[in-house]
Amino acid sequence: MARFPFNFKRQFVEAIVGGTKCQTIRANRADGKRPKPGDIAALYTGLRTRNTQHLRDGEVTRCRAVRIDCSMGGDLFIDGQHITGPDRTAFAQADGFSDWPAMLAFFKDQYAVATFDGFCVEWKA
Numbered sequence: 001m002a003r004f005p006f007n008f009k010r011q012f013v014e015a016i017v018g019g020t021k022c023q024t025i026r027a028n029r030a031d032g033k034r035p036k037p038g039d040i041a042a043l044y045t046g047l048r049t050r051n052t053q054h055l056r057d058g059e060v061t062r063c064r065a066v067r068i069d070c071s072m073g074g075d076l077f078i079d080g081q082h083i084t085g086p087d088r089t090a091f092a093q094a095d096g097f098s099d100w101p102a103m104l105a106f107f108k109d110q111y112a113v114a115t116f117d118g119f120c121v122e123w124k125a
Contacts, residue, residue, distance in 0.1 A: 003040045006121070007047035008055070012096045016043055016055045019125035021096040025066055027111070027118045034119050035060040041123045058123030071114040074104040078120065095120075 006024055008016060015021035024041075035041060043055040069075040076083040076091065083091060092103035107116055 001038050001040060002035065003042055004035045004060075004121070005042045005044060005047060008043065008045050010045060013045050013055060015096045021094070022058065022125050023094050023120055023122040025095060025118055025120045027116070034063050035121050036063065037061055041121055056125070058125055060121055060123050062122045064120050066118050066120045068104070068107055068116040069114070070104065070108045070111070070116060074100065
């Protein structure tokens with residue numbers, strides 16, 4: 001069982017501590033490593049600073065491929081499946097956003113790419 005540290009912006013701390021945010025989306029790593037079910041997601045804010053705060057640990061339950069088309073109206077694909085409507089909204093809310101447009105705006109601002117390719121890690125609170 002491996003331990004994967006994840007750093008979060010302050011805006012997500014309350015949802016992580018409260019257990020309403022139980023997933024995170026990350027860009028693909030250069031080494032290709034991804035957590036697997038049973039691994040530990042170690043959740044922090046302020047990682048690598050004097051203000052590091054360990055929020056909690058969670059057991060990874062699933063890790064799926066994610067593609068977000070930021071340029072063409074914000075299409076979402078999870079493990080190659082096109083996600084639309086209420087399922088897309090539910091996915092955004094599980095990630096700590098109020099709705100899909102808020103999540104899409106965050107990704108456009110954060111990554112400034114036409115297409116985001118990464119993975120979604122889910123854990124048990």
